[in-house]
Amino acid sequence: MKRRLPWWLGGILMALLLLFTFSIFGGNRPLGASTYVPYYAGILFGMHPADYTYLTKVENPGAWEGVMLLGTFLGGLVTSIFITKTFRFTIMPTGWKVYKNNSVLSRVIWSFFAGFFLILGARLAGGCTSGHILSGMTQTAFSSMIFGASVIITLLITGKLFYKKGETK
Amino acid sequence: MSIGEYFSFVASRTEDMYNIVQNEGHGSFFIVLMIGVVFGAIIQYTRVDKFEKIAGFAMLKDTVVPKMLFLAIGIASIGLYAEIQLGYASYHIKPLIIGGLIIGGILFGASMAILGKCPGTGPVSISEGRIDVLIGAIGGIFGAFFFTKYYDSFFKILAGKSHGNESLINVSGDYGAIMVLLFGIALIVFAIMIPHRELLDEADLSQLEADERAEIESNGKFEIIK
Numbered sequence: 001m002k003r004r005l006p007w008w009l010g011g012i013l014m015a016l017l018l019l020f021t022f023s024i025f026g027g028n029r030p031l032g033a034s035t036y037v038p039y040y041a042g043i044l045f046g047m048h049p050a051d052y053t054y055l056t057k058v059e060n061p062g063a064w065e066g067v068m069l070l071g072t073f074l075g076g077l078v079t080s081i082f083i084t085k086t087f088r089f090t091i092m093p094t095g096w097k098v099y100k101n102n103s104v105l106s107r108v109i110w111s112f113f114a115g116f117f118l119i120l121g122a123r124l125a126g127g128c129t130s131g132h133i134l135s136g137m138t139q140t141a142f143s144s145m146i147f148g149a150s151v152i153i154t155l156l157i158t159g160k161l162f163y164k165k166g167e168t169k
Numbered sequence: 170m171s172i173g174e175y176f177s178f179v180a181s182r183t184e185d186m187y188n189i190v191q192n193e194g195h196g197s198f199f200i201v202l203m204i205g206v207v208f209g210a211i212i213q214y215t216r217v218d219k220f221e222k223i224a225g226f227a228m229l230k231d232t233v234v235p236k237m238l239f240l241a242i243g244i245a246s247i248g249l250y251a252e253i254q255l256g257y258a259s260y261h262i263k264p265l266i267i268g269g270l271i272i273g274g275i276l277f278g279a280s281m282a283i284l285g286k287c288p289g290t291g292p293v294s295i296s297e298g299r300i301d302v303l304i305g306a307i308g309g310i311f312g313a314f315f316f317t318k319y320y321d322s323f324f325k326i327l328a329g330k331s332h333g334n335e336s337l338i339n340v341s342g343d344y345g346a347i348m349v350l351l352f353g354i355a356l357i358v359f360a361i362m363i364p365h366r367e368l369l370d371e372a373d374l375s376q377l378e379a380d381e382r383a384e385i386e387s388n389g390k391f392e393i394i395k
Contacts, residue, residue: 003376007233010215011240011360017207018245022258027196027204030261033289041313043182046175054320063189064201069292071205072212076293079213084376086213089298093220093285094370098394099228110283111301115291115308116315118280122288123316124328125273126263129287133238136263138245140337140352143265150274151281152235158282159227166394 003084018138029064030139032131033072034122036065099163209293216373218293220285221394225368227282230392232366239363243356250338250349262334269328367391 005013020026039062041047042055049055055062080087096107122128125147127136133151136144170178191198212218217234225231252258281287284305286294291309294302316324341348367373369391374382385391 004216005214007215007237007365008240010211010217011237012244013211014237014241015244015248017204017211018241019248019252021204022249023252024257026200028258029195031204031208037288037309038313038317039186041310041317043179044310045314046170046178047317052317052320054317060189060193063186064193064195066186067190067198067201068205068208071202072209072289073205073292073296074202075206075209076213076218076296079210080297084213084216086372086376087297089300091300093224093299093301094372094394095221095224095285095368099224107301108304111305112308114280114284115305116312117276118284118288118305119309119312120316121273121276121280123273123313124269124324125277126266126269128277128289129238130289132263134241137242138249139260139262140246140349141262142335142337143263143270146265146267146270147274150271151278154275154278155227155282156229158279159224159229162283163224163228
């Protein structure tokens with residue numbers, strides 16, 4: 001069995017999944033993957049939804065994405081063990097070692113803060129790569145196009161400034 | 170709250186999560202779970218959860234993510250329009266909040282380049298054992314806590330008010346069908362035309378058959394790192 005799919009097959013499958021999710025046979029809603037984070041944060045920090053307007057606001061979509069996330073984790077786990085055979089505990093990505101530095105501490109600290117601002121940014125905009133870029137642009141939404149452009153431009157600038165040239169093999 | 174109260178709170182909120190999804194009418198618990206399973210499997214199977222894929226795109230050394238993303242959007246935009254015309258789906262457009270979209274996009278884009286993940290690919294990375302991403306997710310939980318806590322007093326105002334839920338299809342009126350067709354085809358063509366580059370490490374190469382590996386190693390557009 002092949003251990004990785006080409007990009008075009010991944011794109012076609014992702015389009016089919018989006019169409020199923022949008023349809024009344026699936027979720028009758030867009031696919032999204034960042035509303036679950038405040039939902040889970042509310043649970044973990046013992047916050048009652050009644051006390052926070054934002055938690056009340058995300059109560060239903062957060063639950064939906066919370067369940068979807070469990071599936072995503074499960075789907076990733078099963079695929080990584082049985083198909084791609086990539087499951088192993090690691091802390092340092094090869095690319096970070098080559099293009100940034102060799103320090104585990106540096107990777108961990110940057111990861112924490114990048115995670116922090118990643119979710120802050122997604123919540124500020126009302127969506128992420130899945131909810132805004134994939135699902136939103138599929139609906140030709142102007143909001144999602146603005147978000148997508150803002151993300152891609154900043155991503156490329158950060159990539160240029162943050163990483164060094166690195167030595168390839 | 171005490172530890173006992175905390176655990177019963179977590180348990181009751183988890184039960185709520187199940188009940189909301191099961192009764193909300195956006196697919197049963199099982200369907201929603203399966204949407205997630207397929208989503209996670211596609212991300213893992215195409216390897217776009219790897220640091221080298223998103224951070225590699227930020228460095229313009231890997232174009233698998235934009236190629237896959239734009240192809241999926243191109244196909245799905247045309248497909249969704251058809252679904253809606255047939256009465257099998259409807260649009261759910263997110264509000265146009267200029268401040269939130271631009272500031273949020275800047276924070277999101279910079280973080281995505283550094284973490285090398287987005288909120289959809291992150292959980293898949295964690296599920297294959299990546300501890301650095303787990304720490305990123307803990308950061309994300311704190312980010313969401315901070316956002317929730319200061320939503321009314323700060324973030325809601327920063328995001329600004331909504332300028333409606335317009336889309337290209339909406340504003341095209343009678344020409345909606347033609348516009349979505351042009352939009353979809355343009356994105357599909359764009360996805361195919363983006364030069365195919367990849368940033369691969371030894372683990373990626375070990376996944377390939379011998380002939381595929383030889384082909385990639387001799388391809389100048391693919392960068393191999395150790």
